[in-house]
Amino acid sequence: EDTMRKHYRIAIMGAAGVGKSAIVNQFLYGKFHKDYKKTVEDMHRGEFDMDGTKLTLELLDTAGAYKFPGMRRLAIATSDAFILVYSRENSESFREVTELRDLIHAERETDEVPIVIVANKEDRQTKVCRRELASDPVATESAIANIDWDSTFFTASAKEGINIVAIFVEILKLLSKGRDDL
Ligand code: GDP
Ligand code: MG
Numbered sequence: 001e002d003t004m005r006k007h008y009r010i011a012i013m014g015a016a017g018v019g020k021s022a023i024v025n026q027f028l029y030g031k032f033h034k035d036y037k038k039t040v041e042d043m044h045r046g047e048f049d050m051d052g053t054k055l056t057l058e059l060l061d062t063a064g065a066y067k068f069p070g071m072r073r074l075a076i077a078t079s080d081a082f083i084l085v086y087s088r089e090n091s092e093s094f095r096e097v098t099e100l101r102d103l104i105h106a107e108r109e110t111d112e113v114p115i116v117i118v119a120n121k122e123d124r125q126t127k128v129c130r131r132e133l134a135s136d137p138v139a140t141e142s143a144i145a146n147i148d149w150d151s152t153f154f155t156a157s158a159k160e161g162i163n164i165v166a167i168f169v170e171i172l173k174l175l176s177k178g179r180d181d182l
Contacts, residue, residue, distance in 0.1 A: 005053070005054045005055075005056070006053060006054070006055050006056070007055075007056045007058075008055075008056070008057055008058070008080045008081065008172075008175055009057075009058040009059075009060060009078060009079045009080050009081075010057060010058070010059050010060065010079060010080065010081045010082070010083060010168075010171055011060040011062060011075045011076070011079035011081075011082050011083070012024055012059060012060065012061050012062060012082075012083045012085060013062050013072075013075070013082060013083070013084055013085070013100050014084055014085035014086055014093060014096060014097055014100070014118075015086065015087075015090070015092065015093035015096045015097075016038075016063070017087070017090075017093075018085045018086050018087040018090065018093050018120055018121075019085060019087060019120040019121060019158045020061055020062065020083075020085050021036035021042070021061050022036065022120075022158035022159065023083070023085060023118065023120065023156070023158045023164060023167070024042075024044055024059050024061045025158075026158045026159075026161055026164045027046075027059075027164050027165065027167075027168055028044055028046050028059070030161070032158060032159050032161070038063065039063065040063050040068065040071065041060060041061065041062055041063060041071060041075070042060075042061040043058055043059070043060055043061075044058070044059040044061060045057070045058055045059075046059065050172075055172075057168075060075055060079060062075055072103075073107060076103065076104050076107045076108065077107065077108075080114065080175060081113070081114035081115070081116075081171045081174060081175055082100075082104055082113065082114065082115045082116070083115075083116050083118055083167060083171065084097045084100050084101060084115060084116070084117050084118065085097070085118045085120050086117075086118070086119060086120070087119075087120055087121045088119050088120065088121050088122060088124065088155070089121055089124055094119075097117060101115060101117075114171060114174035114175055115152075116152045116153075116154065116167055116170050116171055116174070117152070117153045117154070118153075118154050118155075118156050118163075118167055119153070119154070119155045119156065120156050120157065120158055121157060121158075121159070122155045122156055122157040122160075122162055122163075123157040123159050123160045123162070124157075152170050152174070154166060154167055154170070
């Protein structure tokens with residue numbers, strides 16, 4: 001069963017407005033919109049064929065506001081892997097990613113959870129740099145340098161489609177690695 005059909009749930013988490021819905025929509029539909037409706041949670045399903053293996057991905061697009069801690073805990077408990085997104089324009093959203101990562105480790109009672117960290121809105125980086133001497137992005141970069149990340153890290157742009165596929169390829173790599181270790 002395992003060799004021919006695989007089914008994974010991936011939760012996309014992070015602060016409101018960092019581009020979680022944009023990443024999901026760019027990956028599944030190759031589209032970018034200016035506005036995505038704010039729902040509490042959206043489940044997307046994608047069917048893929050990878051070297052003859054039928055792959056079903058459930059993508060749980062969570063709300064950033066986390067008014068419902070119970071829903072967040074449920075998302076953490078029921079997902080196989082996590083994409084934690086922050087915006088390069090918002091250092092507060094980076095802090096939220098570090099908190100989410102700690103929360104996932106605590107809730108799952110292990111550090112062996114597939115997590116990919118995404119710094120989104122890469123396309124905006126140069127503009128911010130020129131205008132504001134990049135106070136937030138620089139703080140973000142140095143924070144990354146100083147944190148013991150065993151998670152994989154990508155910069156990305158949902159708008160330009162930069163590194164979006166790579167994020168999911170990496171997640172699948174981490175998930176299959178987890179299986180081999182069993
Ligand atoms: P969410 O709350 O995390 O789901 O964020 P959304 O996906 O709704 O995006 C919030 C806003 O940021 C929207 O106006 C998007 O169009 C915009 N956005 C998302 N990703 C990018 C990106 O990579 N680059 C730029 N420039 N804007 C983005
Ligand atoms: Mg959203």
